[in-house]
Amino acid sequence: MNFASDTTAPAHPNVLQAVLDANDGSAPSYGADLWTDKARQALGTIFETDDIAITFVNSGTAANALALSILCPPDGAILCHENAHINCDERGAPEFYTHGGKLHFLSGAHDLITIRAMAPVLEKMDRHFVHETPVDVLSLSQLSEAGTAYTQEDIKALCALAHKANMHTHMDGARLANALVSTGSSPADMTWRAGVDVLSFGFTKNGAMGAEAIILFGEQAKRLGALEARRKRGGHMPPKQRFVAAQVLAMLQGDLWLSLARQANDAAQALAKGFVEAGAVLQHPVQGNEVFVCLKDGQATALRNAGAQFYDGPDGSARFVTCWNTTSADVQAAVKVLS
Numbered sequence: 001m002n003f004a005s006d007t008t009a010p011a012h013p014n015v016l017q018a019v020l021d022a023n024d025g026s027a028p029s030y031g032a033d034l035w036t037d038k039a040r041q042a043l044g045t046i047f048e049t050d051d052i053a054i055t056f057v058n059s060g061t062a063a064n065a066l067a068l069s070i071l072c073p074p075d076g077a078i079l080c081h082e083n084a085h086i087n088c089d090e091r092g093a094p095e096f097y098t099h100g101g102k103l104h105f106l107s108g109a110h111d112l113i114t115i116r117a118m119a120p121v122l123e124k125m126d127r128h129f130v131h132e133t134p135v136d137v138l139s140l141s142q143l144s145e146a147g148t149a150y151t152q153e154d155i156k157a158l159c160a161l162a163h164k165a166n167m168h169t170h171m172d173g174a175r176l177a178n179a180l181v182s183t184g185s186s187p188a189d190m191t192w193r194a195g196v197d198v199l200s201f202g203f204t205k206n207g208a209m210g211a212e213a214i215i216l217f218g219e220q221a222k223r224l225g226a227l228e229a230r231r232k233r234g235g236h237m238p239p240k241q242r243f244v245a246a247q248v249l250a251m252l253q254g255d256l257w258l259s260l261a262r263q264a265n266d267a268a269q270a271l272a273k274g275f276v277e278a279g280a281v282l283q284h285p286v287q288g289n290e291v292f293v294c295l296k297d298g299q300a301t302a303l304r305n306a307g308a309q310f311y312d313g314p315d316g317s318a319r320f321v322t323c324w325n326t327t328s329a330d331v332q333a334a335v336k337v338l339s
């Protein structure tokens with residue numbers, strides 16, 4: 001009953017096999033290898049575009065911080081939800097990598113940014129007023145910290161508003177796969193076709209060992225050189241990058257990444273259904289692989305005494321994260337405690 005986080009899950013055997021297969025003799029280093037080339041091509045196919053530039057890192061924090069560093073100048077700001085991972089859980093990495101860029105927060109139910117919250121900030125903004133920090137980037141998390149998903153229409157509207165204000169757009173796609181499965185959108189429709197300029201695309205939570213892609217779309221693809229320079233300077237250019245790229249290739253092969261996200265999402269739906277049937281109230285809609293539930297007195301202790309692992313959410317609810325390897329036995333055992 002490990003519902004602590006999808007980062008506690010093992011790597012999928014296909015990923016490990018791909019790393020073993022890549023461990024065959026010498027290969028060019030620092031991303032000049034065949035696996036990196038193939039992973040780039042495979043991602044181009046999935047996102048249905050050649051107008052794309054891609055690099056790889058090991059952690060989601062590195063992906064976000066590096067991606068944002070090419071979009072936000074040191075004297076600019078990034079608009080994000082107040083509960084966004086880039087604000088609450090990255091130890092100031094975005095501010096550090098942007099050399100001082102500021103985060104500007106919006107609130108919003110279920111940790112989602114709305115046009116209603118964003119528009120007044122942009123209307124009030126005066127780029128020529130030297131005392132003000134203008135917002136240069138909009139960063140959206142997919143899934144959000146509350147496990148909710150933006151629809152492609154939401155993203156389109158938010159990105160259009162940002163672009164109208166001469167801002168760039170970034171998506172923290174640490175759980176993009178889960179959002180795609182739950183909304184039924186295609187990777188292209190959910191990202192660049194909806195106006196996303198730069199994507200942090202996570203594979204680790206979904207079943208890789210440690211592999212994240214930073215994807216630059218359209219005009220931003222020209223910034224690959226700047227991104228690579230920062231990746232090197234920031235210490236995130238793995239010499240044996242083939243092993244990172246091999247993981248990405250294994251995840252994309254046969255749409256494994258989507259199957260694993262579907263398994264995790266299905267487990268979350270089953271868990272949520274069981275909790276609700278047992279009389280519990282959900283704090284947020286379940287639109288991916290996270291269930292936030294309001295537990296009554298004693299229920300959290302009973303669950304923990306039965307061996308369940310989960311975190312207390314910042315809003316007082318309990319957070320249960322399902323993974324590609326969550327079993328129906330895990331789900332049933334947790335539900336039984338509450339029933």
Ligand SMILES: Cc1ncc(COP(=O)(O)O)c(C=O)c1O
Binds near residue numbers: 061
């Ligand atoms: C939404 C979101 N973005 C980014 C990250 C960062 O990933 P990492 O822990 O690999 O740095 C996480 C990790 O939990 C996350 O939940």
